[in-house]
Amino acid sequence: MEFEVGYLLSLIVVGLSFLGFFLSMMIDEVNRRKGVITFILSLILFGFGVYYYYVVGQWQKRKGGPTVNKLNYYLYIYRPSSSNIPFNISK
Secondary structure: OHHHHHHHHHHHHHHHHHHHHHHHHHHHHHOHHHHHHHHHHHHHHHHHHHHHHHHHHHHHHHHOOOOOOHHHHHOOOOOOOOOOOOOOOOO
């Protein structure tokens, strides 16, 4: 359940950034400078959301938990290994 909460929170952050994009387009009609600033802040928020999604995927990969998340599979964030040979990264 811990991974699902992380994915959900990252997708909420990405959704909020899309709301910021729409808001920046509306503000741009009134004041161009504030619209550009809002767009840049939304872009930064979008980057944080994508990075957080990637970090949760890597955390799940390191813990070795099973995934049913097809989005991770297609984005190559988490793909279970086909071999049964365990490996240790810390060595």
